[in-house]
Amino acid sequence: MASFFSSSTLSLIAFCLSGLIFFLSRKPKSNRLKLPPGPPGWPLVGNLFQVARSRKPFFEYIEDQRRIYGPIFTLKMGTRTMVVLSDANLVHEALIKKGAVFADRPRENPTRTIFSSNKFSVNAAVYGPIWRSLRRNMVENMLSPGKVKEFRGVREKAMEKFMKRLRDEAEANNGVVLVSKNARFAVFCILLTMCFGIEMEEEAVVKMDEILKSVLITLEPRIDDYLPILTPFFSKEKNRAHFVRKQQVQFVVGLINRRRRALENPASDGAATSFSYLDTLFDLKFDSNGGRAAATDEELVTLCSEFLNGGTDTTATAIEWGMAELIENPGVQRKVLEEIRATVGEKKVEENDLEKMVYLQSVVKEVLRKHPPTFFTLTHSVTAPAKLGGYDIPKDTNVEFFLPAIGKDPKLWKNPEKFEPERFSSGEEEADITGVTGVRMMPFGVGRRICPGLGMGTIHIHLMLARMLQEFEWTAYPAASSVDFSWKMEFTVVMKNPLRATIKPRV
Known part of the structure; x- marks a missing residue:
């Protein structure tokens, strides 16, 4: 929520248009709903330019409004009404108690829908039969505990490559490594194999990564998402989106066809796995309006890209923040290492060992509480008019859930700014990250739209941190310095200065 506010020309156009239709857009007081409070806005454009004039990241603007208006407030963002929630009880009411009503996704600019194949994906689909079919397939046929275990060998192989990359980089740079870059490459390789069932050459991995990054950059918010009347002024961006989509489809369809050939003739690709996410999609049928055919190639591109992204x-991101905290808190790092050695001895940590490592689990949970990978869940929308916290929530309202306010709420947590895994390992505090029994943190969202990859993601975080600590001693770079915990927004909330660390092999 930032870059599209930069054009003064478009701002002037929007402001002039607001004056022209001001009187047409007014509603009689008797018909007005009791919306949550919020800053008064301008006609038509609402609070858009107030956000721009603040010259602050959207997260900081939300913090300012939260202090003024409380844990539920309204922003008028052009033609969209946005309600922001930052209270655990309100979130639980919306996503658990009234989950079906708050489970939809908002309208999209048509330029955006080319990347979701007209909202044909688990994340983007409207709440209905298509979404249920896609999500059920992903969860039951790919991300269930049993299915995830089928890729244990893929993860073991990727961990060995990950450790080698760290060792090689350290040897070439006097012991200094970049954490996020190496962690990201390892995760991406795992997901590529799980998705397509083929092991790719590094050149193909890099190319795929570049394409998906281009897609995410193209999807960054613009002012015409909120003021569709300005869409004609964005023809250049529209053409760019179609170009990026064409590149994405051409490259990914090549991988899809490679998987088809491997299934028809397993000997044609010796590195192919016996099973992949793509396999579950080839023959998937959908029951909507009397039924529809299997997914097209473009829809398969969308679904595979979603799985990877x-x-x-x-x-x-979680690995980088986690390692930053372990470096800043050497006592915690030492306790995790002691638990690893007590659990596995001299052998390498395997997935089956993770469930026995209670303190490691507490560390990961504390990382996700203090450093959620995103400040907001994906935007929700309501399927019908609803009540929340005594206020009206009209149909099609965009509902945003502000995560840092919950994970660091002093009413929910003791010393919330402190990194203290013992709050969980001692049993003094607890948090169900699924939100079913109550919301105290929600790094993966909660309710019907909770991230389907929660289980797989937490396995990767636990396993990677355990292997990194088992193989190396991690200290700050430069030596004796403190870790800089400032952040910036990219695709997730990352460290402003990418974490560099000095590593030394364990003896």
Whole structure:
């Protein structure tokens, strides 16, 4: 929520248009709903330019409004009404108690829908039969505990490559490594194999990564998402979106066809796995309006891209923040290592060992509480008019859930700014990250739209941190310095200065 506010020309156009239709857009007081409070806005454009004039990241603007208006407030963002929630009880009411009503997704600019194949994906689909079919397939046929275990060998192989990359980089740079870059590459390789069932050459991995990054950049918010009347002024961006989509489809369809050939003739690709996410999609049928055919190639591109995007940056971000905290808190790092050695001895950590490592689990939970990979869940929308916290929530309202306010709420947590895994390992505090029994943190969302990859993502985070600590001693770079915990927004909330660390092999 930032870059599209930069054009003064478009701002002037929008403001002039607001004056022209001001009187047409007014509603009689008797018909007005009791919306949550919020800053008064301008006709038509609402609070758009107030956000721009603040010259602050959207997260900081939300913090300012939260202090003024409380844990539920309204922003008028052009033609959209946005309600922001930052209270655990309100979130639980919306997503658990009234989950079906708050489970939809908002309208999209038509330029955006080319990347979701007209909202044909788990994340983007409207709440209905298509969404249920896609999500059920992903969860039951790919991300269930049993299915995830089928790729244990893929993860073991990727961990060995990950450790080698760290060792090689350290040897070439006097012991210094970049954490996020290496973690991200390892996760991406795992997900590529799980998705397509083929092991790719590094050149293909890099190319795929570049394409998906281009897609995410193209999907960054613009002012015409909120003021569709300005869409004609964005023809250049529209053409760019179609160009990026064409590149994406051409490259990914090549991988899809490679998988088809491997299934027809397993000997044609010796590195192919016996099973992949793509396999579950080839013959998937959908029951909607009397039924529809299997997914087209373009729809398969969308679904595969979603699978990769959903689990790469969030996991790598969690690894970077987690290692930053372990470096800053050497006593915690030492306790995790002691638990690893007590659990596995001299052998390498395997997935089956993770469930025995209670303190490691507490560390990961504390990382996700203090450093959620995103500040907001994906935007929700209501399927019908609803009540929440005594206020009206009209149909099609965009509902945003502000995560840092919940994970660091002093009413919910003791010393919320402190990194203290013992709050969980001692049993003094607890948090169900699924939100079913109550919301105290929600790094993966909660309710019907909770991230389907929660289980797989947490396995990757636990396994990677355990292997990194088992193989190396991690200290700050430069030596004796403090870790800089400032952040910036990219695709996730990353460290402003990418974490560099000095590593030394364990003896």
